[in-house]
Amino acid sequence: MTASPYSAVYPLDAPNPGRATPRVLSIAGSDPSGGAGIQADLKSIAALGGYGMAAITALTAQNTMGVIAVHVPPAQFLRQQLDAISSDITIDAVKIGMLGDATVIDEVRGWIEEVRPAVVVLDPVMVATSGDRLLRESAEKALRSLLPLADLITPNLPELAMLLGEPEATEWESALDQGKRLAAEYGNTVLVKGGHLPGPVCPDALVNTSGMLSRDVIEITGPRVETRNSHGTGCSLSSALATVQARRGDWEVSLQEAKSWLLGALTTSGALEVGQGNGPVHHFHHLQQASKPGAFAATLWKEAGPELESIYGLPFIQGLQSGELPERDFNYYLAQDAIYLNGYSRVLARAGALAPTEEEQLFWAKASQQCLEVESELHRNWLSTREASTATGPVTKSYVDHLLATSASGSYAVVLAAILPCYWLYAEVGRQLHASYVDAGAPADHAYAEWLKTYADEDFAAATRKAINFTDAAAIAGSEMERAAMMDAFIQSCRYETAFFDAPRLFAQPSIGRG
Numbered sequence: 001m002t003a004s005p006y007s008a009v010y011p012l013d014a015p016n017p018g019r020a021t022p023r024v025l026s027i028a029g030s031d032p033s034g035g036a037g038i039q040a041d042l043k044s045i046a047a048l049g050g051y052g053m054a055a056i057t058a059l060t061a062q063n064t065m066g067v068i069a070v071h072v073p074p075a076q077f078l079r080q081q082l083d084a085i086s087s088d089i090t091i092d093a094v095k096i097g098m099l100g101d102a103t104v105i106d107e108v109r110g111w112i113e114e115v116r117p118a119v120v121v122l123d124p125v126m127v128a129t130s131g132d133r134l135l136r137e138s139a140e141k142a143l144r145s146l147l148p149l150a151d152l153i154t155p156n157l158p159e160l161a162m163l164l165g166e167p168e169a170t171e172w173e174s175a176l177d178q179g180k181r182l183a184a185e186y187g188n189t190v191l192v193k194g195g196h197l198p199g200p201v202c203p204d205a206l207v208n209t210s211g212m213l214s215r216d217v218i219e220i221t222g223p224r225v226e227t228r229n230s231h232g233t234g235c236s237l238s239s240a241l242a243t244v245q246a247r248r249g250d251w252e253v254s255l256q257e258a259k260s261w262l263l264g265a266l267t268t269s270g271a272l273e274v275g276q277g278n279g280p281v282h283h284f285h286h287l288q289q290a291s292k293p294g295a296f297a298a299t300l301w302k303e304a305g306p307e308l309e310s311i312y313g314l315p316f317i318q319g320l321q322s323g324e325l326p327e328r329d330f331n332y333y334l335a336q337d338a339i340y341l342n343g344y345s346r347v348l349a350r351a352g353a354l355a356p357t358e359e360e361q362l363f364w365a366k367a368s369q370q371c372l373e374v375e376s377e378l379h380r381n382w383l384s385t386r387e388a389s390t391a392t393g394p395v396t397k398s399y400v401d402h403l404l405a406t407s408a409s410g411s412y413a414v415v416l417a418a419i420l421p422c423y424w425l426y427a428e429v430g431r432q433l434h435a436s437y438v439d440a441g442a443p444a445d446h447a448y449a450e451w452l453k454t455y456a457d458e459d460f461a462a463a464t465r466k467a468i469n470f471t472d473a474a475a476i477a478g479s480e481m482e483r484a485a486m487m488d489a490f491i492q493s494c495r496y497e498t499a500f501f502d503a504p505r506l507f508a509q510p511s512i513g514r515g
C-alpha cells in the first residue's frame with residue numbers, strides 16, 4: 001500500500017492541541033502583484049485553514065520580473081497597526097517577513113517582547129530572487145537582534161550565509177552545518193531550505209541543537225518541480241508553517257503539511273498564467289480540484305488502487321476464483337461476514353441519522369435494513385449447514401470498531417468515507433470474480449458457483465454508484481480538513497477490506513464446532 005499524501009500530512013491521531021482556525025498575523029511588506037509578501041501570506045494562511053491578518057511594514061512596486069521601488073512608511077505607524085490588532089484580538093501565531101529597515105525592526109522587536117505571541121516564525125527576507133534588496137544593508141545587525149525572539153527562522157541559503165557572515169553553501173550537507181551553527185547561536189529552530197540548490201530533489205530540514213525536536217535534524221525531502229513560478233515560495237511556506245503550527249503544535253507535522261501543500265501549489269502554478277517572469281504559486285490549488293464533481297471520488301479510487309491489487313493477490317480470492325479455496329476458510333469468511341454486517345448496519349443507520357437530505361436519509365436507512373436482511377440470509381441459507389465459529393475474529397472486531405468509532409465522532413462526510421470501501425471494493429472484487437467465472441463458461445461443478453452468482457447483483461452495483469456520488473458531494477461541501485479526514489477514514493477502511501479477505505487464511509481453525 002503506498003502511503004496517501006494526505007495520511008502523512010493530516011494523521012488523524014496526530015496531536016492537535018491548538019485552535020481549529022488559528023488567528024495568524026503577517027508582519028510583512030506588500031507585493032501588489034500578489035505573489036509574495038502579505039498578499040502571499042494571507043492566501044497561504046487561508047489555504048491552510050487560518051484566519052489571516054496583516055500589518056504592513058513596507059510597500060513595494062514589483063511584479064513577476066523584479067522590484068521597481070520600495071517605500072517604508074514611518075515605523076510608528078506600523079506600531080499603531082500592531083497595537084490595534086493585539087489590543088483587540090488574540091494572536092495565535094505571527095509570521096514576520098520583509099522589514100525594510102532598522103527602525104521597523106526595532107518597533108517589531110518592542111511589540112513582540114510586549115505581546116509574546118505563542119508562535120513566531122521569522123522569514124529573514126533580505127534580497128528577492130530577482131536580486132533586489134528588500135532590507136537595507138545597514139539593518140542586518142538589527143535583524144540579528146530579532147532572531148532570539150523567533151521560534152522558527154526560515155532563511156534561504158543566501159540569507160543563512162548572510163546571518164552567519166559566511167559564504168553561501170553550495171551543498172546540502174554544508175547548508176545543514178550552517179543551520180546547526182545558526183540554531184546553536186540563537187537557541188531556536190532553523191528551517192534549512194534546499195530551494196536554491198540544483199538537483200532533482202528539494203529537501204528542507206528542521207534543525208535544533210538544544211533537544212527541542214525529536215532529533216537535531218529532521219529532514220523532509222520532496223521532488224523539485226520544473227517551473228519558473230517560484231515567486232513568493234519562501235513567504236508562502238513560512239506563513240503556512242505558522243498557521244499549521246498554531247493548530248498542530250508540532251514542527252515536524254507542520255512542515256510535512258505545509259511542504260506537501262506548497263508542492264501542489266508549485267505543480268499547478270502554470271494554470272494561473274500570471275506575469276512574464278517568475279510567476280506566483282497556486283495557493284488554492286486544492287480547493288479548486290476538490291470542487292469539481294467526481295474529482296474527490298477519483299482521488300479516493302486512485303488511493304484504493306494498491307489495496308485492490310493486494311486483494312486480487314490474496315490466496316482467499318484466488319481460491320474463490322479457482323474453486324480451490326478450503327471450505328474451512330470459506331465458512332470462516334461467511335461467519336465473520338454475518339458478524340460484520342450486523343455492526344455495519346448500525347453505522348449505515350448513523351449515516352442516515354446524519355444525512356443532510358431526505359433522499360440520502362432514506363438511502364442509508366434502507367441500506368441499514370438490507371444489511372440485516374443479508375445477515376439473516378447468510379445464517380439461513382449459507383451458515384445453517386456449515387461448521388464455523390461464531391466468535392468475532394480479530395479483523396472483524398477491529399474493522400467494526402473503526403467504523404463505530406468513526407460514526408460516533410465523525411461528520412457525515414467522514415462516516416460516508418469510512419463506509420464506502422465496503423460497497424466499492426466489494427462490488428469491484430465481486431464484479432471481477434463473477435466476470436472470470438462467466439468467462440470460464442460458468443461451470444456448474446465449480447465449488448463456489450452459487451456464491452459467485454450472488455456477485456451479479458445489479459441492485460448492489462446501483463447502490464454502490466449512489467454511495468460514491470453521495471460521498472463525492474459531501475466532500476465538495478466539506479472543508480479541506482474534512483476531506484483530509486475523509487481520505488484517512490477511507491484508506492483505513494480499504495486496509496480492513498484487504499485484511500478481512502485475508503483473515504480466513506490466518507484465523508480459520510481446522511475443526512471448530514459452531515457456537
Ligand SMILES: Nc1ncnc2c1ncn2[C@@H]1O[C@H](COP(=O)(O)OP(=O)(O)O)[C@@H](O)[C@H]1O
Pocket residue numbers: 129155156157193194195196202203204223224225226227230232233234235237259262263266
Ligand atoms: N522548484 C521547486 N520545487 C519544489 N520545491 C521548491 C522549489 N523551489 C523552492 N521550493 C521549496 O519552496 C520553499 C522555499 O524555498 P527557497 O526557494 O529555498 O526559499 P526562498 O523562497 O525564501 O528563496 C522550500 O520548501 C523549498 O523546498
Ligand SMILES: Cc1ncc(COP(=O)(O)OP(=O)(O)O)c(N)n1
Pocket residue numbers: 028029030031036037038060097098125127128129130134230231232233234235236
Ligand atoms: C514584499 C515582499 N516580501 C518578500 C519577498 C520575497 O519573497 P520570497 O518568498 O522570499 O521569494 P522571492 O519572491 O524572492 O522568490 C518579496 N519579493 N516581496
